[in-house]
Amino acid sequence: MQVLRLEKKRLNHFLNVVKKGFELIAPVKSDLVRFSKIHHAEEIQLTKNSYFPVKEYFFRKEETLFQFEGTRITVPAYEAKKRVFFGIRRCDLNAIKNQDIVFIRDMGDPYYKAARENSYLLGYHCNTAPSPYCFCGSLDLVDFFDLMFFDKEDHFLVEVGSEKGKSLTEKYQEFFTDSQRLITRNEKTIPGVHRLENKDISRFYDHQDWKKGADICLSCGACTTLCPTCYCFEIHDEVKTADPVKGERKREWSSCQLQEFTRVAGDHIFRKEREDRFKHRIYHQLQYFKEKYGVQMCVGCGRCIEGCPTRIDFVRILNEMKNGKTENNG
Amino acid sequence: MAKQKTTVENPYVPKPYKILEFHRETSDSFTVKADMKINHDPGQFVQVGLPGVGECPISICSDSREFIQLNIREVGNVTTALSKLEQGDTILIRGPYGKGYPMRYLKGNSLLIIGGGCGVAPLKGIIDYAENHRGDYKKLSLLLGYRSPDDILFQRELVEWKNKYHLQVTVDKNTHGKFCYGAREGFVTDALKSMDISNNNQAAFVCGPPIMMKFVIKSLKDKGFNDDQIFLSTERLMYCALGVCCHCMIKGKFTCVDGPVFRYDEIKDLEDG
Numbered sequence: 224m225q226v227l228r229l230e231k232k233r234l235n236h237f238l239n240v241v242k243k244g245f246e247l248i249a250p251v252k253s254d255l256v257r258f259s260k261i262h263h264a265e266e267i268q269l270t271k272n273s274y275f276p277v278k279e280y281f282f283r284k285e286e287t288l289f290q291f292e293g294t295r296i297t298v299p300a301y302e303a304k305k306r307v308f309f310g311i312r313r314c315d316l317n318a319i320k321n322q323d324i325v326f327i328r329d330m331g332d333p334y335y336k337a338a339r340e341n342s343y344l345l346g347y348h349c350n351t352a353p354s355p356y357c358f359c360g361s362l363d364l365v366d367f368f369d370l371m372f373f374d375k376e377d378h379f380l381v382e383v384g385s386e387k388g389k390s391l392t393e394k395y396q397e398f399f400t401d402s403q404r405l406i407t408r409n410e411k412t413i414p415g416v417h418r419l420e421n422k423d424i425s426r427f428y429d430h431q432d433w434k435k436g437a438d439i440c441l442s443c444g445a446c447t448t449l450c451p452t453c454y455c456f457e458i459h460d461e462v463k464t465a466d467p468v469k470g471e472r473k474r475e476w477s478s479c480q481l482q483e484f485t486r487v488a489g490d491h492i493f494r495k496e497r498e499d500r501f502k503h504r505i506y507h508q509l510q511y512f513k514e515k516y517g518v519q520m521c522v523g524c525g526r527c528i529e530g531c532p533t534r535i536d537f538v539r540i541l542n543e544m545k546n547g548k549t550e551n552n553g
Numbered sequence: 554m555a556k557q558k559t560t561v562e563n564p565y566v567p568k569p570y571k572i573l574e575f576h577r578e579t580s581d582s583f584t585v586k587a588d589m590k591i592n593h594d595p596g597q598f599v600q601v602g603l604p605g606v607g608e609c610p611i612s613i614c615s616d617s618r619e620f621i622q623l624n625i626r627e628v629g630n631v632t633t634a635l636s637k638l639e640q641g642d643t644i645l646i647r648g649p650y651g652k653g654y655p656m657r658y659l660k661g662n663s664l665l666i667i668g669g670g671c672g673v674a675p676l677k678g679i680i681d682y683a684e685n686h687r688g689d690y691k692k693l694s695l696l697l698g699y700r701s702p703d704d705i706l707f708q709r710e711l712v713e714w715k716n717k718y719h720l721q722v723t724v725d726k727n728t729h730g731k732f733c734y735g736a737r738e739g740f741v742t743d744a745l746k747s748m749d750i751s752n753n754n755q756a757a758f759v760c761g762p763p764i765m766m767k768f769v770i771k772s773l774k775d776k777g778f779n780d781d782q783i784f785l786s787t788e789r790l791m792y793c794a795l796g797v798c799c800h801c802m803i804k805g806k807f808t809c810v811d812g813p814v815f816r817y818d819e820i821k822d823l824e825d826g
Contacts, residue, residue: 479802
């Protein structure tokens with residue numbers, strides 16, 4: 224793929240110009256680092272990965288599926304804001320790729336599709352692991368971006384990954400020069416992110432060490448909320464209190480870590496125990512998704528570990544299973 | 554009718570249908586006949602709902618291109634709201650969804666249908682289908698278990714079924730000695746055990762509470778049935794019915810798209826509570 228060069232001192236100028244044609248979303252440090260709408264490119268910070276994943280811009284926390292008045296249904300127009308996202312890491316780009324499989328290729332979700340089609344994904348390559356919990360190197364991540372920015376001291380090498388990306392570089396061609404080179408495999412490798420040794424967990428389902436995580440799990444659902452790939456949701460109706468005939472059917476993020484997630488009529492709960500729910504999350508990430516779609520869902524960002532109030536490090540638990548260490552120090 | 558501002562097909566949007574008939578089956582269950590004209594297999598389900606209340610998955614218990622019948626038990630918000638409806642009212646439905654019973658591949662077989670409680674509902678779809686394709690199947694045997702005579706479903710159909718097929722109704726306890734279609738006291742597994750039946754050219758269909766299904770499968774295995782001769786219909790919580798929301802996962806399988814009907818050998822290793 225074509226590789227262009229952008230001088231570092233011109234990055235903010237470039238982004239400020241982009242901002243005139245698109246809504247620009249990038250990581251900003253407020254209380255935590257999160258993807259936000261950018262008013263001035265100077266607000267962007269690239270030292271840490273965002274605490275919250277960027278998924279909420281495509282698979283929104285809450286989505287109105289339709290409005291109703293009695294049994295008369297009106298479907299709202301799907302939002303189509305043109306957005307440029309800057310500063311998405313390799314893990315999160317792969318997470319978007321995995322959610323594309325579910326919401327676009329498999330199911331054809333019109334809300335997700337509209338948001339994705341109108342977005343440009345500009346990645347930022349990690350020269351070093353932004354968090355001690357990163358393990359993206361253990362997973363089979365691929366190149367997935369419109370443009371990827373490689374940080375090279377005084378300049379960026381910008382790899383073009385798609386026609387969309389190419390169109391952006393053409394639109395803003397005054398900022399780019401041809402780099403006359405390619406990005407090497409070595410430059411795409413992130414050092415120190417190969418923590419997960421145990422990727423095939425199929426024979427560990429009945430292993431006693433799952434308790435190491437399950438016993439200290441609070442079933443709070445922080446892991447699934449912070450996960451860039453987790454996509455489960457529930458659907459409910461909201462009516463206007465003043466006029467209960469009118470209302471909306473909404474889709475909202477849910478979590479397989481909550482007990483009521485598998486509750487059926489008559490109050491039977493299929494995954495009543497924390498251990499079953501903990502295992503279900505890890506197996507969905509590393510095995511079930513792969514069985515269905517041919518690729519592991521987990522992208523190794525480590526947010527579920529960093530954001531866990533009791534710091535359940537499932538990577539360490541899995542490694543210890545593989546290595547036969549069973550002392551209870553979880 | 555639905556007014557859409559865009560032309561993109563929206564899989565979440567149901568359509569309104571009229572209730573052609575509302576029939577109370579027992580004190581806590583009823584059967585709704587709706588004017589939904591669709592092609593479907595027995596064992597498939599639809600998402601049924603009311604605006605402002607929500608949706609729930611209900612299996613289709615009829616076999617017709619002109620209407621669908623839904624047997625519904627009042628156990629949650631949506632089903633309780635549905636129980637208050639009458640003939641002529643409108644309900645919202647989308648579907649059909651899921652994989653039903655593979656009836657076309659079972660031609661030439663006898664059908665052994667074993668249901669417990671409201672698990673009889675999806676099985677009635679098979680009975681109706683077999684009746685509409687009578688030449689394709691040999692003998693039909695129905696073993697239907699209920700808690701008490703007051704819980705017996707499809708009493709309108711039972712007399713006909715008794716005349717046409719081998720029918721055995723069981724009740725856990727016949728509290729008031731009421732006539733119930735020759736019902737015997739005991740569990741449906743007892744009736745199965747005492748039945749003279751082999752697995753020869755026979756397919757078994759089981760639906761009911763998890764504990765009942767477990768014991769019925771064991772009895773069928775004792776009778777010589779192979780895993781691939783047994784079909785189960787499973788119940789899980791569903792929101793989307795499109796294979797996405799993840800609530801209905803049984804390990805890696807989605808009940809809403811891979812099921813709700815599974816051949817036993819496909820899911821016997823998947824029990825996760």
